[in-house]
Amino acid sequence: MNWEKLQNGSDIRGVALEGIEGEPVNLDKRIMHILGKSFIHWLKKRDYNSPITVSVGSDSRLSGPALKDAFMNGMKESGAKVFDCGLASTPAMFMSTVLGDQPTVAGVMLTASHLPFNRNGLKFFTRRGGLDKKDISEILSIAKQPNFETSEKTFDVERKEFMLEYSEYLVSYIRKTASLKSNYDKPLKGLKIIVDAGNGAGGFFASKVLAQLGANTHGSQFLEPNGNFPNHIPNPEDKVAMQSICEAVLKEKADLGIIFDTDVDRSAIVDASGKPINRNALIALISTVILGEHPGSTIVTDSITSDGLNHFIEKDLKGKHHRFKRGYKNVINEAVRLNESGEESWLAIETSGHAALKENFFLDDGAYLVAKLLVEMARLNEENKTLPALISALKQPCESREIRFNIKKSDFKEYGLSVLEQLETEVASEKGWEVVSPNYEGIRVKCSSSDEQGWFLLRLSLHDPVMPLNIESNVGGGVNKIKERLAHIFAQFNGLDLKSFNLQ
Structure with missing residues (x-):
């Protein structure tokens, strides 16, 4: 064994x-x-x-x-x-x-x-x-x-029956924190909010949390546990899963859609127009709430967050963005370390939807993240305002792509590190490219040419013989321009399987 x-x-x-x-x-x-x-x-x-x-x-x-x-x-x-x-x-x-x-x-x-x-x-x-x-x-x-x-x-x-006790904890938190004078017990009254549990464990949130707070949950889907996952993968990062909840929001004319992964430690939301609020947008939204409560605090994220998010956190919200490594435990442990060193950090969050708050034991809890946003939604609703308006200034990339290279060498970690070292050397001779510093994972490069206007990050997977490449651009066609310039560099790395690179 x-x-x-x-x-x-x-x-x-x-x-x-x-x-x-x-x-x-x-x-x-x-x-x-x-x-x-x-x-x-x-x-x-x-x-x-x-x-x-x-x-x-x-x-x-x-x-x-x-x-x-x-x-x-x-x-x-x-x-x-x-x-x-x-x-x-x-x-x-x-x-x-x-x-x-x-x-x-x-x-x-x-x-x-x-x-x-x-x-x-x-x-x-x-x-x-x-x-x-x-x-x-x-x-x-x-x-x-x-x-x-x-x-x-x-x-x-x-x-x-601990899930009932846990649900009551969430309900109590939302009531007390929203503290609405008109509808204290039912702060979500008048709002239609639907849940997609993907046949995982998150179905409880519709009946035991939302309904108790006055929300109309009619139209929630795939709440019944089913280990075959017959409708879609329960994963907020999966395109089919996100499309499913987006379509359900539009069909049901809901004010909000919520999607959980199988075990509810990750989540994402969908606004009334059927637009997903996940990845950078989700980080921006919860950062708005956190920095409203704790001005100037440090927001710890993983390595693949966008330049637009960095600008939003630091310029618009006047917080500090600490872009760290992939892996939810890495992000959480870094936020804990910062607090212990005297740097206040109230949020650690990955683009995957793992979000951990200092006020909640730095536990990555998809349901608590949603609860925090529901408090804000209830307050805004009393003023006839909406959650998406909080991130209207967030600059989203025009294009983004992730390409994953399999490493063909048995000593994949050693080979991956040698690729990163060589890439850094090659970037030095490329006009308009600059290695970003500080950087805690892989090689991140700013691409400032007018037809690129973006960045790329090459890193080594935490556990697998894989090197993911993320590319973003703020101009149409920019991702392909960056990719074309990378092609001649990657051609020398014979230990990488370049099929995925050439096909995309």
């Missing part, structure tokens, strides 16, 4: 079901049982008082029930007191460690986010937040050499 292969950064992920050629199952009930024991062993090494309490939830994946039972039994046999939270969201499983009269020592979520039906995995939390990469490595090391003692005292697994 290759335990290390189950590690995906700060998560565990694997193939849980057969059905896709070339993807053998490596996350079955036996493995999950061992992982349950390993996690409790990991917790015991941190001197938590017995019995250790753990809440466990899962998304709508087909493999969820069987794998969850095996995982919970492993923890139970190790002496833990386990609470089964049923269908849940990832953020809720963290909140189970801090919310209510009897928070648990740890929370675990079975999910593989937006990945195909055959995948599953585990996300772990303690009251300090999500586990880091080194913690997952340690848990897998424990699993590799299992030598566990069965506890003399065991507890029955108890059912816990």
Whole structure:
């Protein structure tokens, strides 16, 4: 058993079901049982008082029930007191460690986010937040050499309706923060807001949050959990998924559309005109709210955010934009680091829709992000104003494209770094191109020629033998102009598969 292969950064992920050629199952009930024991062993090494309490939830994946039972039994046999939270969201499983009269020592979520039906995995939390990469490595090391003692005292697994408690927490937050004099209990009264859960775990938001606040949710779609994901991939970055919610907003004449990923740690919204507010626009919108509350604060984003967003945050909102690395944990940890060093940062957000707020434990919670925006929407609605008006000054790129190069070398990390080094050398001789600094990931280059007016970023993927290239331009045809100039440079990199580059 290759335990290390189950590690995906700060998560565990694997193939849980057969059905896709070339993807053998490596996350079955036996493995999950061992992982349950390993996690409790990991917790015991941190001197938590017995019995250790753990809440466990899962998304709508087909493999969820069987794998969850095996995982919970492993923890139970190790002496833990386990609470089964049923269908849940990832953020809720963290909140189970801090919310209510009897928070648990740890929370675990079975999910593989937006990945195909055959995948599953585990996300772990303690009251300090999500586990880091080194913690997952340690848990897998424990699993590799299992030598566990069965506890003399065991507890029955108890059912816990925590999603109701978590929903009430969101409802209370929106009511108190909006604090409308005319409609305190129903701040969303008169608004039609629909949800697309993509048959994941986010369906609760329509009935248990929006409806409780007075919103009309008629027309919400794909709320029923279904691990086959028959309608579209539950992913706010997926074009088909976004088109689906945009069309639903127009059909239903809704004031707002909300879309979640499978386990609700990411989200995006759609305005009344059917226009998506995601990626740079979503970052701009929540930054407007945050910088209204905390003027001058630093907004931490990932590396591929646009120049227009940078201008909007720093010039229009008078905040500070700190463009860091891809990976939601990287972005969150950087915001935490800045705060510890004395630089105030209230928001860490990726273009993928992962958003973590300091006020909410720096937890990447798609539902809380939407709740924050709903507060603003309720307030603006009383003044006959709308959310999109807050970002009317945001300059969107005319064109953008992402191209992903597979690395054909076995030592892909070393080769990728050599490509970046050579690219930086080549850029120095290109007229109108300038390496951007500071830059924390890959090589970002400003392209100032009149027919380009944009930038590109080449970076090395965090885990895979892939080099993504992002290009943006503020003029028509600019992306192709930048791409044409890159072509002769990339031709010398024989370790890259250039098929995708030549086809686009």
